[in-house]
Amino acid sequence: MSNKAQSPSPTNFRAVQFLVLGAQFIFALAANTIQPLLPTIQEELGLSIFASSALPTIYTVSLAFTNLAVGFFIGKLGIKRMILGAGILGVLASLLAFLSPSFAVLTLAYIAYGFAIGSAFTSLTTLYSHLPERYRDFGLYHAFFGIGGIVAPLITGFVQNRGLDFHLIFLVYLILMFVSFLVFLLFPGLENRKYQNGSMGSMVKTLLGPLLIMGIAVMGTYAAAEIGIVTYAGNQHIGTYSTTPAQASLVLSGFWVVFTLSRFITDPLARRFGTKTLVLACVGIAFLALIGWILGAGVWTFLVIGLALGPIFPAMQKFINNHLPDEKKGLFNGGTYASLGAITSLVLPLMGSLGEGGIQRAFIPSAVCLILLFVLVPVVIRRLDNQP
Template identity: 25%
Template sequence: MNEIWLLSIVFGGFLVFGLSENVKGPAIPRMQLDFGLNEGQLGLMLALNSLGYLVACSFTSFLADRVGIKATSIAAFVSMAAGGVLIGISNGFQALTASYFFMYIGNGMLEIALAILAARIFVKNTGFLMNLAHFFYGLSSIVAPIAAASMMGWRLPGGDAALGWRGMYVIVLMLSLLPVIPALLGRLPVEPAHDEAEERISYSKLMRDPVAWLIVLVLTSGVISELSIGSWLANFLEKAYDWSPTDASGMLSAFFLCFTLARLLIGPLTDRFGYTLSIMVLSLSSGICSIAALFAGESGAMLFALAGVGIAPIYPTVMALLAKRYPRGTGTAITFTVTLMGIGSVLGNLAIGGLIEGVRNLYAGRGERASQVLGLQAGYGFIGAMALLCTAACLVLYFYLRKRGERY
């Protein structure tokens, strides 16, 4: 029975995580309209989200060692629910940004806690099981954009006012409390104890290990591309191609459908072909799809969705790689990698928002419509370039490991 509770926490946690992360696609244009925000401000808000995630990454592993993974997981779920309420009552850009920041602290805590928990549970067929766990993230991500767009139009009882993005966030984030039930009922696994000196040596070795830094670059560039598609695709389609919010949300859901199926179907292959080789091929396919979609124009929009096939397995496969290469102190390796990834995500979101705004201003003489489209294309081109950078970094990692006689 305890195994059922453990799987419920991991799979349920990823379901909630996917909802909280991807309802923002349809909500962002509405927030932008309500508060009169430009793309630069949106990029700043998303960057601060990543900063909240980074803050959580810096202390979650330590917190799990001190109070246990159970209390840490419960605190993460409760923080996300509280973040949803704060977003719902925010009355300006600063309050909204602060609320998002708080919610992403909960998101960061949850992601680290789930990664540590999954690494302790999935000791065999790690690549497949990590991808299966993250499949549930993709599953909820499929319905998140369409559900969010629909919920924002719901009419409140006894009035004509729509639920809007505020009410939608409150309802969706309250679902974060459901996995607290199996977390309270289950007996969570404990990592074998390490003395303090060994823990310090572990971090020091990671700092001096070229492989650890290459893994950071692989994960960071891959995750920037993955998360940026969820944040910017609906906005891009609405503003560049004049798509309706429903149609744009539908394409985002198609991306997550490809994303989810890839984790379910391709995940088992990563154990067979090796983690580094799998990441290299998959990230290349994602980058090519994203860049090709821009050149093809509106008729090639489906390529945006197909990019999800390649980008989906990268994060869970990197987690499997960390669990296998650093079997002692996996939590430390995950914290080191994901914290540095968080820094890269902050810079990546700032770069996308700044690039869109900068190109838009540069070509302002061509008219508001043309300059806006050029800016959005430049920002989305950066997203595709990040997937290609992931490929290049993984190529270096692959040959470096092969030279040392290591195969992952």
């Protein structure tokens, strides 16, 4: 049950949507800066590759923990309060990173970023899921994350090519996150929506229920396929297609462009053909393109994979959120984002191990994940459609 705070008026729904999309973009910038900035951090601070790997590792752990924790507590603390907390943590993380004189302080900043970004993604997604259907375009929502993923390396590359201090990047993020925090704080009519989630035990029982577990399994299985393909794409292009590293990076950029563009049209396609038809068609195309790409059909097939993968996650996330009661949405979104890191941390080492015997073998787990989606997606959709 929600509290009695005032809801946004109909004239404000579009403004709330833009507010969420803007915050999604800002936090996506920070989330997608960690990897491309590592070589610069290694050079500036005199770190080995092994030592610097602590940064993305500790960030991923704090991110996964926070996503799950926010899923449990968002119902009691309220969505707006959780978003404001994410903003404060984001400002603190950016300030620490900007002022960091040492690797130890930078590590603390990355931990804080994990807390901030985890809180933001789960709470923003949950707020977005409560907008009226007209404004609940999850393809657009995830496209803004993709835009952040495209822009962040450009910012990093600009700083690196100009020989500027990498700390300046975090000053930019500090300003952006502070502005986003103020806008959310002062925005009129945005309620701090709460739910009566019950005891911790009852919430754990709800999270472990078959419906939520199956929904989270679908999202995690998709993520394992996507992240696995992208992680080892460079090796595939260099090893199978004899591209240079620079050419492989260019192809990867093209992948993210078509991936993001396909998300802009996800919602209209889902309304036109239905979520089940859209998702299964995309999974099928992605699977066939993946097989062709592995067997050497051409670099262009990698772009087809990106085009097909783009709509799957937002289409399923919207469908599941639409069929869940309000008090379960936070748990589902938090559990989903937490599962992404857990599942991919298991799949990526397996892919790397298989790739030692030939890079094509590395993509067997991704192919298996796509096959599993063919089985899981219809089951989850049927269960949701038939629930009382």
